[in-house]
Amino acid sequence: MKADYDIAVVGGGAAGLMAARSAAITQQRGGRRTSVVLLEGNPKFGKKLLATGNGRCNLSNLELSIGHYHGDRELAAAVIEKFPTQRILDEFEKMGLLCRADQEGRLYPNNLQAAAVLQALRFSCEEAQVQCVCGFLVSSITKEEKEFVLVSDSGERVRAGRCILASGGMASPRHSCSQNGYTLARELGHSIVKCLPVLVPVKSSSKLLKPLKGMRSKVYAALLADGKKVAGESGEVIFNEGALSGICIFNLSSLVGEWQRTGKLQDKAVKKLEISLDFAENYSWEELLHYLRQIKTRHPGLPGGELFSGLLNLKVGQE
Ligand SMILES: Cc1cc2nc3c(=O)[nH]c(=O)nc-3n(C[C@H](O)[C@H](O)[C@H](O)COP(=O)(O)OP(=O)(O)OC[C@H]3O[C@@H](n4cnc5c(N)ncnc54)[C@H](O)[C@@H]3O)c2cc1C
Known part of the structure; x- marks a missing residue:
């Protein structure tokens, strides 16, 4: 029996949409039209994509280099x-989407709307004649001779010569119809790399977090392993109840996850991990002392909690 499609793509997120479009247009150039079906379990495509970058979709970076990557x-x-x-910019421009960079080189769609990225990808898939199907939750994939058979949770079947699994990761399960992609991959004989949380807030039991909830401050955040600095990042920290957040904290979180899993960092056993925040990284300890002494001398009636008012976020200074 002939397969229904040349290629079936499982998952209509950023990866699946791009894969389906690329498969369809790349093969077209070779002459024969490749038939591609894109299967998404949610009622709509790209639910997670819409949530990215606070709804603005930070789709790439001007400084795309291997130095910024961890893992493989x-x-x-x-x-x-x-x-x-x-x-990346050229491909999006071909789809009709213009992009712009912010001061730190992060690339966004020109209108700062993640929905525009989704629309460009979707439209481009349709233009390439990808068969876009929503509400098709793939519950099993089996290899039968020369084709893959994909069966949905309601028993529908799709047969395809090749299959691309783009069912996403474990982050933010509420944006995905399922996390069974790992099982599907394992059942097809793939090995799964253990998943660890990265780019996430870091929980803390510090009593200071509650009164500072919602505050933001520019800091240098250092990760201390048994009191010794192992990593550090400058940026904005956001205080949440029970956790520290912000990009500088996200960037340290992979090491926190590694320590939680193994009790080690950089192959050394570590008993205690702390995050230390420097709220005045541009000032030396001596300069700060000098500043505070001056303030105290000039304004002897100033309450202790107000001493940092000219330097730090007011609430942070008071606490
Ligand atoms: C809050 C938030 C903000 C983010 N901001 C950014 C950002 O600004 N920039 C950035 O680069 N990254 C950002 N990310 C990460 C980014 O969202 C992901 O890396 C990206 O969406 C992954 O795309 P994907 O297509 O691999 O997976 P997903 O977007 O998760 O798509 C997978 C799709 O597969 C579907 N699916 C799963 N299983 C099945 C199945 N069995 N059958 C059919 N369909 C299935 C799911 O419903 C889903 O639609 C953010 C993530 C979150 C959670």
Whole structure:
């Protein structure tokens, strides 16, 4: 029996939409039209994509380089080599989407709307004649001779010569119809790398977090392993109840996850992990003392909690 499609793509998120579009247009150039079906379990495509970058979709960075990657760097390097920033911008421009960079080089759609990215990807899939199907939750994939058979949770079947699994990761399950992609991959004989949380807030039991809830401050955040600095990042920290957040904290979170899992960092056993925040990284200890002494001398009646008012976020200074 002939397969229904040349390629079936499971998952209509950023990866699946791009994969389906690329498969359809790449093969078209070779002459024969490749038939592609994109299967999404949610009622709509790209639910997670819409939530990215606070609804603005930070889709790439002007400084795309391997130095910013952790984990399987070899794989990341191969991808970056094939898809450098300019190619990403060119591909989106071909889809009709213009982008702009912020001061730190983060790239966003020109109208700062993640919905525009989704629309461009969707439209481009339709234009390439990808069969876009929503509400098709793939519950099993089996390999039968020369084709894959994909069965939905309601028993519908799709047969395809090849299958691309783009069912997303474990982050933010509320944006995904299912996390069974790992099971589907395992059942097809793939091995699964253990998933760890990264780019996430870090929980803390500090009593200071509650009164500072919602406050933001520019800091240098240092990760201390048994009192010794192992990593540090400058940026904005956000105080939440029970957790520290913000990009500088996100960037340290992978090490916190590693320590939680193994009790080690950089192959050394670590008993205690702390995050230390420097709220005045541009000032030396001596300069700060000098400043505070001056303030105290000039304004002897100033309550202790107000001493930092000219330097720090008011609430942070008071606490
Ligand atoms: C709050 C938030 C903000 C983020 N901000 C950014 C950002 O600004 N920039 C950035 O680069 N990254 C950001 N990310 C990360 C980014 O969202 C993900 O890396 C990206 O969406 C992954 O795309 P994906 O297509 O691999 O997976 P997903 O977007 O998760 O898509 C997978 C799709 O597969 C579907 N699916 C799963 N299983 C099945 C199945 N069995 N059958 C059919 N369909 C299935 C799911 O419903 C889902 O639609 C953010 C993530 C979150 C949670």
